[in-house]
Amino acid sequence: MVREEVVISVRNLVNRFGTHAVHEGLNLDVFRGEILGVVGGSGTGKSVLLRSIVGLRRPSAGEVRVFGEDLQTLSHERRSLVERRFGVLFQNGALFSSLTVIENIALPLIEHARMKRPDAEKLAAVKLALAGLPDVAGHKYPSELSGGMVKRASLARALALDPDILFLDEPTAGLDPIGAAAFDHLLLTLRDALTLTVFLVTHDLDTLYTVCDRVAVLSQKKVLVADRLDVVAETDDAWVREYFHGPRGRAALQAKQRIGS
Amino acid sequence: MMQKTKGMAGDIRWERGALQLVGDWTLPHYRLLERKLGKIPANFTRIDFSGLGALDTAGASLLAWRFGEERLKALIEEAPELSSERRALLLAVGAAAGRPTEAVPAPRRTVASLLADIGKCVIDGIKGLGALLNFAGLTLVSLVRVLPHPKRWRLVSLVSHIQQTGLNAVPIVALLTFLVGAVVAFLGATVLAIFGATIYTVDLVAYAFEREFGVLLAAILLAGRTASAFTAQVGSMKVNEEIDALQAQGLDPMEMLVLPRVLALLISLPLLTFVAVASGMVGGAVVAVFSLDISIARYLEIIQTVHIQHFLTGIAKAPVFAFVIAIIGCLEGFKVEGSARSVGDHTTSSVVQSIFMVILLDAIAAMFFMEMKW
Numbered sequence: 045m046v047r048e049e050v051v052i053s054v055r056n057l058v059n060r061f062g063t064h065a066v067h068e069g070l071n072l073d074v075f076r077g078e079i080l081g082v083v084g085g086s087g088t089g090k091s092v093l094l095r096s097i098v099g100l101r102r103p104s105a106g107e108v109r110v111f112g113e114d115l116q117t118l119s120h121e122r123r124s125l126v127e128r129r130f131g132v133l134f135q136n137g138a139l140f141s142s143l144t145v146i147e148n149i150a151l152p153l154i155e156h157a158r159m160k161r162p163d164a165e166k167l168a169a170v171k172l173a174l175a176g177l178p179d180v181a182g183h184k185y186p187s188e189l190s191g192g193m194v195k196r197a198s199l200a201r202a203l204a205l206d207p208d209i210l211f212l213d214e215p216t217a218g219l220d221p222i223g224a225a226a227f228d229h230l231l232l233t234l235r236d237a238l239t240l241t242v243f244l245v246t247h248d249l250d251t252l253y254t255v256c257d258r259v260a261v262l263s264q265k266k267v268l269v270a271d272r273l274d275v276v277a278e279t280d281d282a283w284v285r286e287y288f289h290g291p292r293g294r295a296a297l298q299a300k301q302r303i304g305s
Numbered sequence: 306m307m308q309k310t311k312g313m314a315g316d317i318r319w320e321r322g323a324l325q326l327v328g329d330w331t332l333p334h335y336r337l338l339e340r341k342l343g344k345i346p347a348n349f350t351r352i353d354f355s356g357l358g359a360l361d362t363a364g365a366s367l368l369a370w371r372f373g374e375e376r377l378k379a380l381i382e383e384a385p386e387l388s389s390e391r392r393a394l395l396l397a398v399g400a401a402a403g404r405p406t407e408a409v410p411a412p413r414r415t416v417a418s419l420l421a422d423i424g425k426c427v428i429d430g431i432k433g434l435g436a437l438l439n440f441a442g443l444t445l446v447s448l449v450r451v452l453p454h455p456k457r458w459r460l461v462s463l464v465s466h467i468q469q470t471g472l473n474a475v476p477i478v479a480l481l482t483f484l485v486g487a488v489v490a491f492l493g494a495t496v497l498a499i500f501g502a503t504i505y506t507v508d509l510v511a512y513a514f515e516r517e518f519g520v521l522l523a524a525i526l527l528a529g530r531t532a533s534a535f536t537a538q539v540g541s542m543k544v545n546e547e548i549d550a551l552q553a554q555g556l557d558p559m560e561m562l563v564l565p566r567v568l569a570l571l572i573s574l575p576l577l578t579f580v581a582v583a584s585g586m587v588g589g590a591v592v593a594v595f596s597l598d599i600s601i602a603r604y605l606e607i608i609q610t611v612h613i614q615h616f617l618t619g620i621a622k623a624p625v626f627a628f629v630i631a632i633i634g635c636l637e638g639f640k641v642e643g644s645a646r647s648v649g650d651h652t653t654s655s656v657v658q659s660i661f662m663v664i665l666l667d668a669i670a671a672m673f674f675m676e677m678k679w
Contacts, residue, residue: 141643141644141646141647142645153332157332157335159336163335163336166366167366170362170366170398171362172401173400173401173402174362174397185644186643186644187642187643187644188643203362205332206332206363230397233393234362234394236393237394238394
């Protein structure tokens with residue numbers, strides 16, 4: 045794969061909450077068309093990094109460039125244009141609770157792509173099916189859905205505008221193994237067909253082994269290592285060793301090898 | 306033939322029995338593509354994808370709707386130029402878009418459904434009143450259960466709620482009643498001047514505030530300020546499953562959440578009523594001194610002739626109002642279901658209900674006290 049073009053570049057990022065620094069001089073590059081898995085222990089600032097990149101959090105210091113632009117310095121209109129190229133799946137779904145699922149997905153289509161409501165809802169139904177939700181779920185409100193269904197609906201909304209970059213915050217948490225596998229497959233299909241770039245925060249080792257081109261490990265307030273999985277797994281670091289060579293890591297590796305052979 | 310057409314709006318060309326797709330088949334060109342797809346001839350045998358620029362799920366959906374899942378699959382099979390990634394995308398979208406969608410029938414409005422709605426409203430109202438009485442009883446039972454155990458009194462929570470609902474409300478209650486006191490004094494002066502009885506303005510202000518306005522204004526302010534806060538607090542906890550978490554840990558939400566709030570309001574409202582009465586009379590005094598030429602000494606002298614009983618009948622209502630406001634606020638919070646919108650709906654409902662109940666109870670009390678000649 046050609047991986048020259050950098051779509052996200054993070055340089056010397058510092059994020060502080062009061063006196064507590066979550067990131068201290070963090071550097072990271074994400075290339076076009078790759079699926080980057082971001083792992084790290086609880087509290088290492090995975091979600092904070094995601095929020096800094098999509099511009100929801102102004103970094104305490106350092107620079108975040110997406111498509112070569114610094115979101116924090118752009119005018120409102122220019123920023124909105126860049127943000128349209130993002131699809132974000134938040135950890136808890138963050139579906140709009142006063143809209144039905146279909147309306148949730150159709151909203152960006154109506155607002156940004158200027159589609160008519162019937163067209164938008166028709167297209168939204170396709171996205172819903174792509175994300176693996178039954179048709180009847182579309183007319184429900186988010187509060188009536190189960191946790192896994194909220195995740196899928198939220199994925200469908202993130203995909204609504206066919207974004208260039210997809211940010212996923214623990215997408216497979218709360219999905220059953222079958223649903224998680226289907227999710228991995230969908231992600232690969234979309235990435236290949238649309239040259240989607242995916243920034244994937246996850247704890248799911250199976251997802252890491254199946255879909256990720258590269259894995260970035262957040263530790264000690266920095267990106268400890270960002271490389272292919274086999275390289276990362278051999279990194280000389282206590283946490284990394286524990287993570288990839290612990291019982292769960294081994295099981296996921298064996299599963300991957302079985303499928304591979 | 307293999308020219309790249311990326312960046313150009315999507316189009317369909319017609320060549321030797323084959324449809325040739327060119328340009329970008331993407332979301333920005335959705336309406337144009339939909340129109341063009343509607344006009345293609347039926348007698349083509351294959352689709353030529355070699356000139357295709359960009360393709361996204363919107364473009365793929367349009368193709369899937371136009372040809373149907375089976376036909377699209379067959380057409381893809383016969384297109385060797387199609388890359389495997391696009392083939393996968395078209396197949397995935399084809400399967401998703403080919404799924405029959407069942408229409409949800411829109412509810413029809415008829416006279417019968419209107420009557421049914423009215424009936425439902427009435428029954429809901431009666432049920433709501435039942436639930437309120439139920440909840441009031443439950444609160445009292447919890448109170449009785451907790452009272453013998455001083456360790457379960459939750460004094461920190463109680464004091465914190467007294468500060469939020471009582472102390473923090475003092476400035477607004479004082480200001481509002483001061484202004485209303487002045488207004489009542491002006492009104493009295495204007496009307497009583499016709500009978501040459503301007504001096505009775507002082508009695509008017511004193512009676513009005515001691516018996517009615519002090520407690521009523523304080524209660525209405527608290528209904529707006531505190532009932533809404535209680536509903537929003539409890540409601541957000543409900544949405545966040547915090548109430549369920551309490552119950553799952555064997556903790557009683559009535560004891561942890563409702564009792565401190567009810568007790569705090571029971572203490573706060575009588576105190577605020579006193580502040581309201583005093584502040585209203587100060588408002589009256591300012592008008593009396595500056596515009597009616599009644600000296601402050603004379604003003605106080607007249608106030609002293611008003612019997613304490615009037616003040617007591619006024620402030621006796623305060624605990625009742627406090628109890629009603631607090632339980633309506635908490636109960637509406639417990640009724641919240643799942644969404645931010647529901648929190649808003651129930652907050653509105655709690656303010657409307659508590660103000661309504663306060664005024665209704667005050668009217669009943671006024672009639673009762675009058676009949677009793679208190």
